[in-house]
Amino acid sequence: MTLADVAAASGVSITTASLVLTGRARELRISPAAEQRVRSTAQELGYRRGTHSARPGLSRTLGLVLDTAEASGPVGDVVKGALEAACRRGFMLLVSESGGDPAVERALVEAMRDRQADGIVFAAAHTRTVAVPDGLRRGPAVLLNATGALPSVVSDEVRGGHSAARLLLEAGHVRGVHLIGAGPGSHGGAAAERLTGLREVFAAAGVWVADAAECPKWTAEEGYAVTADLLRHHRPQALVCLDDRLAFGAYQALADAGLSVPGDVSVLGFGDHPVASWMRPRLTTLAQPHRELGERAVEVLLEVVEGRGARSPVVHRLPMPVRTGGSVAPTCLR
Known part of the structure; x- marks a missing residue:
C-alpha cells in the first residue's frame, strides 16, 4: 500500500496526503474534513509510512538546493514536479534557496548532509555548467538544469533546435530567417545548443x-531593440527568438513598424515562458518541460540512493515539446 493509493482513495493530491500523514495539515490549512478523510482511509487501507523503503537506514528525506526560488512560474513548476515525485515514493523534500552565492550553496549542502538527507538535487534556474560543492560528492546527488561532475537532468536543447527548424521549414520558410538571441549572456549553454540544433537542420x-x-x-x-535595429535594414520572413521574452519584445517592434504576426513575419520562441500565453497571437514555442525535469531529477536521485543508478556524470535529456500558437504561418498564405 503506497501513499499514492491513500491519496487516490481519499480524493486528494499526493502532496495533501503526505502533509496530513506527517502531521502538517493544520499548519498548511488543509481542511479538517480532508484531514479526517485521509487519516481514515490510511487506517482502512493499512498504510504505514516508511514500510516500503528500498533499504534499511534511510531517513526518507531528500534535499533540493535552488539558486533562485519562485512560488509560481518555471521554477515553481520544477519544485512541484520534484515534490510530487518524492511524495509518490514516501519521501519528504526539503527545499532551500542559495541566491546563487557559492558560500551559501556549500552551507546548504552541508546542512542537508548533517540532517542525514538520503540525497540532494542541486538545481539551476538557467542551464549552465556548475562547479560542484565538495559536500555533494559525499553522498547521492543529482544536478538539475545543470551539468558537471555528477548525474544530471536537462532539457534536450539541441533536439529542441531541430524541432524549431523543422517547424519553419514545413511552413515554407527557406529564406529571410533571422535568429534573435545569440551571443554570450546569463543564459549559459542553452543558446549554443539551440543554435547548434537550428543550424544542423537548416544546413x-x-x-x-x-x-x-x-x-x-x-x-x-533586448528583443525589442535588436528587432527594431534589424527592421531598419531588412524585411525578415521569420524570426527565431531563443527565448520567449525576446519574442515579446520582437512583437512590439514589429507592431511599431506596421508589421503583423504572422501575416507579415512569423515568430517562433523557446521556453514556453508564462508571457507566451498572453501574446496575441499566442506564441508558438519550444517548451521547457519544467515539471517533468523536477520529477525526473528525483527519480534519477532515488535510483542512485537505492544503488540502481550510476554516480558518474551521465546526462539525462528530456524532450522539449512544441506548444503551438498562431505565430507561424505558411508562406503560401502571404
Whole structure:
C-alpha cells in the first residue's frame, strides 16, 4: 500500500496526503474534513509510512538546493514536479534557496548532509555548467538544469533546435530567417545548443540563415531593440527568438513598424515562458518541460540512493515539446 493509493482513495493530491500523514495539515490549512478523510482511509487501507523503503537506514528525506526560488512560474513548476515525485515514493523534500552565492550553496549542502538527507538535487534556474560543492560528492546527488561532475537532468536543447527548424521549414520558410538571441549572456549553454540544433537542420535542408543577432540578456527590452535595429535594414520572413521574452519584445517592434504576426513575419520562441500565453497571437514555442525535469531529477536521485543508478556524470535529456500558437504561418498564405 503506497501513499499514492491513500491519496487516490481519499480524493486528494499526493502532496495533501503526505502533509496530513506527517502531521502538517493544520499548519498548511488543509481542511479538517480532508484531514479526517485521509487519516481514515490510511487506517482502512493499512498504510504505514516508511514500510516500503528500498533499504534499511534511510531517513526518507531528500534535499533540493535552488539558486533562485519562485512560488509560481518555471521554477515553481520544477519544485512541484520534484515534490510530487518524492511524495509518490514516501519521501519528504526539503527545499532551500542559495541566491546563487557559492558560500551559501556549500552551507546548504552541508546542512542537508548533517540532517542525514538520503540525497540532494542541486538545481539551476538557467542551464549552465556548475562547479560542484565538495559536500555533494559525499553522498547521492543529482544536478538539475545543470551539468558537471555528477548525474544530471536537462532539457534536450539541441533536439529542441531541430524541432524549431523543422517547424519553419514545413511552413515554407527557406529564406529571410533571422535568429534573435545569440551571443554570450546569463543564459549559459542553452543558446549554443539551440543554435547548434537550428543550424544542423537548416544546413541539411540547404537553407541559409540570414542573420544571427546577439543579445547579452534575454529580456523583452533586448528583443525589442535588436528587432527594431534589424527592421531598419531588412524585411525578415521569420524570426527565431531563443527565448520567449525576446519574442515579446520582437512583437512590439514589429507592431511599431506596421508589421503583423504572422501575416507579415512569423515568430517562433523557446521556453514556453508564462508571457507566451498572453501574446496575441499566442506564441508558438519550444517548451521547457519544467515539471517533468523536477520529477525526473528525483527519480534519477532515488535510483542512485537505492544503488540502481550510476554516480558518474551521465546526462539525462528530456524532450522539449512544441506548444503551438498562431505565430507561424505558411508562406503560401502571404
